[in-house]
Amino acid sequence: MKFVISVLSSSNAPSTRRALRFAQAVLAAGHDIVRVFFYQDGVLTASNNLVVAQDQQDIAKQWQAFIAEHELDAVVCIAAALRRGVLDHSEAQRYQRDTVNLAEGYQLSGLGQLHDALQQADRFISFGGE
Amino acid sequence: MAKSVLLISRHAPWAGSDAGEALDIALAAGAFDLPLSILFMDDGVLQLLEQQLPRMLEQKDLSANLQALPMFGIEQLYVAQQCLNLRGLGDSCLAIAAERLDDQHIQQLLRQYDYVVTL
DSSP states (O other), rough: EEEEEOOSTOOOOOOHHHHHOOOOOHHHTTTTEEEEEOOGGGGGBBBOOOOOOOTTHHHHHHHHHHHHHHHHEEEEEEEHHHHHTTOOHHHHHHTTTTTOBOOOOOOETTHHHHHHHHHOOOOOEOOOOO | OOEEEEEESSSOOTSHHHHHHHHHHHHHHHHHHHEEEEEGGGGGGGEEEEEEEEGGGTTOOOOOHHGHHHHHHGGOOOHHHHHHTTTTTTTTTBBOEEEEHHHHHHHHHHSSSSEEOOO
């Protein structure tokens, strides 16, 4: 089964942790993940400027490691990212900002990438709210 | 055949970016000619009301984007009648034409699409 997973809340939200555990379970069960799409506050998960206290789970870091380990296609909605201050090199240059904070393994792209993934998938599950 | 999406928009138009970001999903589907319909539920029904004055809240007018949906090929808009009723808007005129559905018809609608996306 081919899955698309979308993450809609920030990395502090329990739903973003559940999204990661779900994604891990999908692969562990032998299914495929076509794409993980980060939208709304979910784009904040792709920021490498998050600093989490040592005694707390760093879900953003865990997402990043999971994406790298499985070479997943992780797309961050560019419009949602820009308005929340998550920039890659070319956007920082374009808007003359000092900070590049899109973590490694993620790509900024448009909402078309969500629809493109849905067309290739069998199942879509999104994680938002709390 | 392209897989279809039912987008459920559940937030009030001027309560943060949810309503606008839901609409962007619809417009993107339209731009790629993909089948998508929108169901307005909960506070999302407020997006359809007439005579909104977003400028008084220093907000951008969303209704122009909603009205542009048919031009993007998004022609099927639905609204949950029960959600209008609960807000005292049962008989209200809607600025955007949307088909009113009772709960039973919403159940049927949900089964007609390949994916349901709720924002």
